[in-house]
Structure formats: C-alpha cells, structure tokens
Amino acid sequence: MPRDTGGTARTIELLWGVGSPRGARGPRPGLSVPGITRAALAIADAEGLGAVSMQRVAKDLGYTTMSLYNYIPSKDQLIELMIDAATPEPPAPEEGDGWREGVEQWVRATWDLYRAHKWILKAPVNAPLGPNQMAWFESLLQSLSRGGLVGGEVMAVAQHLLASTRGQAAIAADLATGETGLSTETNDALRRLATPDRFPILHGLLPTDPPPGGFDPEEEMFAGLQLGLRLLLDGMERHLQRKSG
Amino acid sequence: MPRDTGGTARTIELLWGVGSPRGARGPRPGLSVPGITRAALAIADAEGLGAVSMQRVAKDLGYTTMSLYNYIPSKDQLIELMIDAATPEPPAPEEGDGWREGVEQWVRATWDLYRAHKWILKAPVNAPLGPNQMAWFESLLQSLSRGGLVGGEVMAVAQHLLASTRGQAAIAADLATGETGLSTETNDALRRLATPDRFPILHGLLPTDPPPGGFDPEEEMFAGLQLGLRLLLDGMERHLQRKSG
C-alpha cells in the first residue's frame, strides 16, 4: 500500500490547479496555493530547504501554521509545488540548431536551474508531474526524438541524462558549499588512508598539494558532465547510423 | 563555513576505525561502533530508513538512546557508517574480461546493491569516504582506466555512471513501491492533462491501457539503464580510437 498522503491524484490537482472549484460560501480566502508556494520558494532560495517549515512559511505570510493546511494537505506536497514553481520555460532551441545542440542546451539549462535553486537537489527525486516540470522534460524528449530515437529509447536516454545531470550537480553543490571535506586536513587524511596499493587510481587522483590558484569545483564538474554527455551523444549517433544505414 | 558536525575528519576516523585508541580507564564498553552500525543497518534493511531513529536503534540494542552518543557523534554519521557497512566487496572481473565487461558488471552490481538496500537511495548522496565505498568506486575507476581514459576523464566518466545508475535505481524503486502514481486513475489524469499538442512525446509514451500482463518497472528501467550505458561506452570507444589512431 503506497504512502499517498492526500493521494497522488490530489498532488496532480494541486500542481495543475484543477481541484474542485471551491464553493462560494464562507469567508473569502486570504491565502492561495500559489501564494503559499511563492513564500516557501523564497525561503528555500534564500536559506535552503532546511529553513522551510510550515511554521516558518506561515509566519512569513502573517498567518498561523494551521491555516496553510486549508490549501495544502502536507508539506511533501508543498515541496512538489515549490519545485514546479521554480521550473521556468524550458530552453528553446534556435531555428538552425540540430537535435544535438538541443540536448546540449538542455543539459546546460538544467545545470543552471539547479545552480539557481540548489535546494532542489536536497528534495526527494520525483516524477515530473507538474506542468512546468513536464514541459521541461518534454523538451528533452523532443530533442532526442528529433535525433531519431524511438519508443522506449527516448525515455531511457532522457532518464539517463536527467539522472547524470542531477547527480553531478548535487556533487558540485556539495563541494562548493564545503559540505564534503576537501580541506587540506581531510585531503591529507584521505591520501594517507587510500593507499596506492589498494586504491591506485583514486590515490593518483587526490590532489597532492593544496589546489594552486583557485580551482572552481563547479566548473570542473560541469566540464566532466560535458564529457560524459559528449560520449553519450557520440554513441547515440553511431547507434542511429547503424539503424538507418 | 562548512557544516562539519563532528567534522568530516571525525567521520573519516569513524569509517576507517582510526580514532584515538581509547584509554584503558573507565568501565568496559558494552557497545561498539560496528555493533551499533549493524543494528541500524538491520532496521533500515527491514523497515526502511524512516524507521531508523536513535531511539529505535538503542532500544534494539537494549540500551538508552543517549548511550549511542558515546560512540557516534550524530545520526548523520551513523548513516554514513551504515552505507559503508552495506557495501560489499566490489565485483571482481574475470581473467579474460575486458574493461568494457568490467564497467558493465560494475553497473549491474551497483544496481543490485541498491536493490538489496533500497534505503540507500533515500539517504543523501555523499562522497565515497569509507573504505568499502572507496573500494567500490575504485573498481570502476580501474576498469575505465584500463579502457584508456586518463586523468580527469576517468573521474568524470565514473561520476557520470554512478550518478545515472543511482538516479535510475531511485526511480525504479519509487515505481516498484508505488510511491509515484502509475495507478490507472493517476495515469488517466495525466493523459488528460498532458495534452498531445503541448506534450506530444510524453503523451505518446504514457500507456493508453492498463499495463497488460505484469510489466515489471525494475526490469524496464534496468533495460533503459543498459541502453544508456551501451551508448556511453560506444562513445568512449570512439573517443579512444580517435586519440590513439
């Protein structure tokens, strides 16, 4: 039996704003689902997902905590709403751009989206159920489809790209905020423990001296992401040539 | 300033068991870090990460909650320990196997690991700091290195593979436990909202009728993962041919 607090059905209603149309009785509502979502989003952008509590959101809006529950059945659903609200229009490929550019732009845009709203990376992954999330995902599907993938291939490759982009963005964000140790102290400890005999490659990759100039982990990671992407797209082209040729 | 509750340094000490060696005074300890970790791991395997609380772990061990803090500085660290403890020896490629088989086996093994301990997918991602996590990651690095990647390429591709495998496993696990709606009801609602004009591809991919026989989401997802992997490895081979040729 699934969790289903308030039902996935209810979540979809909220995301698409297609709930039952609210009878005209009773006092006029002072709050609204979009309003609450915006307030929560502002908190998350400014202070991270950890700062978003029902109490905090309500306080910022000048209402009591429980009033929120008139609009949103649970905090989990609020987070879904926040994610969808944070998602803008998907990148629109230029006229002359091929499918490959489309995919590359999508990855870049997704990377930027996570950078603009790092807290998304702390939220549980979920299917793109909201309209904006869906449109975002659809735009990737379209590029892949234009490229020639068919049926389940489109979904498979799309999920692959989404997962790897998100995953690498998460690591980059952790490194950037220093949540994982790359302090000299930690690095030294690791080099001592990850001995070259048991961990030859890893040992070789740990920096021997404190990073010289600056070394931006975000740039580094994005370059890595691009390499993986390029390899995947190359493989995809070969795959398609084989099928058509 | 990083979070660093107890310090990443302390985390590493715990994971590798290299803390200061404990003075011989005082009563002999009834608990131990591995013992606590094992108890927590058992709970997570049986009932999910949500069931793991300090109170619960202590109760299962027959001690009070606070006694755990004599061994482990925080719950976050306990989770790190659990993950490392859940990680077995990495897959060992056979004699005749090439680097490509090595990578494929690694992905398969990682998939299986997540299946055996689904709760890992609910835990925050983190760098492979513990000995077992490190060895697991190192084994992937070695295969890629044998394949001919050099320097930062190895790390980039490894992270790409780890991220995509983990991400797809997370989706598969969600689908399998029914946490995301693929009930007929939900599916119908989605088909109605994701109209073919705005979401042509996505609409086409949503099943029109209730999945016939059984339709195992895990099998489906793994097949998708394998496709992405194949494309990436194909691209990698081309990349290497270019460099050497």
Next chain:
DNA sequence: ATAAATCAGTGTATCGCATACAGAGTTTTA
C-alpha cells in the same frame, strides 16, 4: 590502598517540527 582521572551508561529536559482536532467567526444560499 586510596585518590584522581577517565570513561560508560542513565535520566531528564529542550527545542523544532508535522499535523490532528475543536471551535469561532464569516459569507452565501435555501
């Protein structure tokens, strides 16, 4: 031996959080 040092385990307390429930007041419709 005996006191000082050191450590294990306990009990109690605090604080933050999600959310249930029971009104009180408001607006619309029968």
Next chain:
DNA sequence: TAAAACTCTGTATGCGATACACTGATTTAT
C-alpha cells in the same frame, strides 16, 4: 433567517535529535 460551507485560530500530541548533569565503574599515580 437558519443551515451550510468555508477560513482561520488555538491548543495539543507525538516524535525525533541531542544537550547536560549525574552515577558508578575502572584504572593509574601516589
């Protein structure tokens, strides 16, 4: 003009992480 429907409030519950002070055990230095 009463009933219905609805918003917002206040209060309460329960859970979880973790701080702190204390008891008692064990070892070592005197």
